[in-house]
Amino acid sequence: MKNIGFIGLGNMGFEMIQNINKSKYNILGYDIKKKIYENLDALNIKTTDSIIKIFETCDVIITMLPDGKAVKKVWSENLKYASEKSIIIDCSTIDIETTNYIHELAKKFNLLSLDAPVSGGVNGAKSASLTFMVGGDETTYNLILPIFSFMGSKSIYCGKEGSGQAVKICNNLILGISMIGVGEAINLANELNLDLKKLYEVTSTSSASCWAINKYFPVSGIGPVTPADNNFMAGFSTDLMKKDLSLAINATTNDENNLKFGRKAYEKYSKMSDKGLGSKDFSEVVKNL
């Protein structure tokens, strides 16, 4: 494994490819929008206008795309060009159905495949501190570990095909709901004239403690520095949280009794998005309950 292809050079991909470029591997980038190529040229990172060339020449191909539709298109149209023993890795956060579909497709072409969505956002991508949640064959995972280590600080093998996406969706379902719980408590505390510094002090060290409080307390001037201290500039955008909750809802059976809180949370973040707050940080939900 020497040649790595990277498809999708948006906010995340643009940072991730730079970190791989610092490694021993040869890297070749591709995006449908060619404007980004100028910035990569300036960094001496190779790009190509031919996505087929990526599949024909690379041993490992990473896709980092905005949604399942884009991933399905890239994999469907191009796996036939990949040489045997190539490993294709999707780092996008997408729906379970498409994830299962692309793994099946890879098998048809005798290719190895992993789903490896990340957490950590653009800042994590920039500082190479992403966490990879990986599904697929464990031997393949072990082969790819060194590559993950250039882009992230942690990777966790989550099980068979689709498990990486499943873990990420479950994780963000919990986060989306718990941030709303924290928001309701903050509103109640305000109604009761409680000092929010005291609310933070108690809840961050007791049975209410959670990442949404301890690492991301959504009130300016209290707790660690968070998007709340910067007028809720994302961070992790409301639209991305909305997307991840829709992935959870779409992954469950149609029974509307499933994920009742997840569905309600999706409604809350959707309303924010409808108000024009989609690009603001998801934690601003505490002001929109």
Add this chain to the structure above:
Amino acid sequence: MKNIGFIGLGNMGFEMIQNINKSKYNILGYDIKKKIYENLDALNIKTTDSIIKIFETCDVIITMLPDGKAVKKVWSENLKYASEKSIIIDCSTIDIETTNYIHELAKKFNLLSLDAPVSGGVNGAKSASLTFMVGGDETTYNLILPIFSFMGSKSIYCGKEGSGQAVKICNNLILGISMIGVGEAINLANELNLDLKKLYEVTSTSSASCWAINKYFPVSGIGPVTPADNNFMAGFSTDLMKKDLSLAINATTNDENNLKFGRKAYEKYSKMSDKGLGSKDFSEVVKNL
């Protein structure tokens, strides 16, 4: 301050009075149910049949009672017997309205008062590792600190009268909601055939991490030992969670748009209680969504 009266010797009070008894203070206990006196006699802990005697002779009087109604009755009927400079402390978890009422009452009688609900449950009471969340005058709080230290491992001054109750209610509102979020994620993970050990491994160390996962993961055999490992024997009972959520709902204005998730959570725990699971641990909610 030498003489401490303790009113309410139920599951919690019975443990708490034993820990004060190990201190330098003289302790005198009272409960409407006299059966418990036998056990206290055996431990050489003094009790009295006269609640008036408690108020007449004690410098510090602690109430630990099941609800606001009981607290209101005890304080209303007996504050007149207390001598000036006595400090009256309510450690019960009760509604904000009653808490404000008893503080006002204490002021009328020129008595000092604190609200100091606890977290940690019966096990915390037994091992003297409770956390006290305290509202009232800060000077009074500082006077009482040594007494709290015999019953708990931590106390936090939360602000003016009622702030202790307010913090506790907000804390448990978050916990009640986040446990349901964790439950929905576990159900989704099961639908997706995800290994729950992997779900625990990822979520306990990332943005979903919370006390409900890290300290109380509600699946047998995964994570720390919790009530899930003991067929959901409480622990913190569903009925107590239901009570605390009702305190939150009653504390907010009548607007039904407030605490939408809190109200939904209350419904979930109520349904469990209606099924006869009220005395089981609240975390069993993950199996009842």
